[in-house]
Amino acid sequence: MRKNIVAGNWKMNKTLQEGVALAAELKDVLAGKTPNCDVVIGTPFIHLATVANQVEGSVIKVAAQNCANKESGAYTGEVSAAMVKSTGATYVILGHSERREYYGETSAILNDKVALALSNGLTPIYCCGEALDVRNANTQNEFVKNQLEETIFNLSAEDFQKLVIAYEPIWAIGTGVTASTEQAQEMLAFIRSIIADKFGKEIAENTSILYGGSCNAKNASELFAQPDIDGGLIGGASLKAADFVAIIDAF
Numbered sequence: 001m002r003k004n005i006v007a008g009n010w011k012m013n014k015t016l017q018e019g020v021a022l023a024a025e026l027k028d029v030l031a032g033k034t035p036n037c038d039v040v041i042g043t044p045f046i047h048l049a050t051v052a053n054q055v056e057g058s059v060i061k062v063a064a065q066n067c068a069n070k071e072s073g074a075y076t077g078e079v080s081a082a083m084v085k086s087t088g089a090t091y092v093i094l095g096h097s098e099r100r101e102y103y104g105e106t107s108a109i110l111n112d113k114v115a116l117a118l119s120n121g122l123t124p125i126y127c128c129g130e131a132l133d134v135r136n137a138n139t140q141n142e143f144v145k146n147q148l149e150e151t152i153f154n155l156s157a158e159d160f161q162k163l164v165i166a167y168e169p170i171w172a173i174g175t176g177v178t179a180s181t182e183q184a185q186e187m188l189a190f191i192r193s194i195i196a197d198k199f200g201k202e203i204a205e206n207t208s209i210l211y212g213g214s215c216n217a218k219n220a221s222e223l224f225a226q227p228d229i230d231g232g233l234i235g236g237a238s239l240k241a242a243d244f245v246a247i248i249d250a251f
């Protein structure tokens with residue numbers, strides 16, 4: 001059975017003190033609850049060790065938002081998958097469209113990042129999704145298929161089963177425009193169908209696929225009620241405990 005997951009992506013927000021306060025608030029609010037989903041918070045690197053320690057024993061798991069495409073050595077400013085793992089984080093968001101667009105992350109770079117994340121025991125939340133011009137040309141399925149074929153579809157079936165996929169149409173990220181429930185369900189069903197073609201139906205059924213892009217407390221229930229939507233990758237609405245918990249409660 002695949003897992004439902006609500007994962008926050010704080011992006012480049014919150015000082016260390018603010019992030020610790022947000023994690024503490026989340027931990028408090030979730031203390032008496034048994035969510036019907038796994039709960040993950042994707043913090044900036046500097047928060048990881050403190051926040052992972054702080055949420056230990058709670059339902060909250062911690063994700064990095066990136067890791068290096070190299071194992072170790074003279075790569076000034078980079079943070080390796082092994083370093084992320086050593087903080088207590090268990091997930092890493094990889095291939096976010098902001099990283100692809102602003103930091104030149106290609107499929108080749110992402111293949112190295114995914115491999116290093118997996119070999120260090122981290123669960124990648126692997127992002128894919130098309131820009132508005134692709135959607136307007138109605139070629140989003142081919143585009144996303146290609147993104148997956150160039151990267152995670154090259155993994156062995158064993159490794160593929162260790163990751164989570166997040167579909168995030170770029171035109172819906174941080175814009176307040178959510179993909180309609182139908183558009184999101186249609187794409188996630190398509191992704192599941194191509195996973196089945198590549199790795200077989202059982203693996204496809206067991207892969208958690210999340211939707212991301214202006215997902216919030218208002219639209220989460222409708223999105224999560226769809227058969228192929230196994231949760232969300234949440235940016236803006238993960239920065240306030242009450243909003244994030246309302247999304248968790250949508251399951």
Ligand code: PGA
Pocket residue numbers: 009168172173174175176212213214215233234235236237
């Ligand atoms: P958003 O961001 O929820 O603010 O649209 C989602 C994401 O980029 O992960």
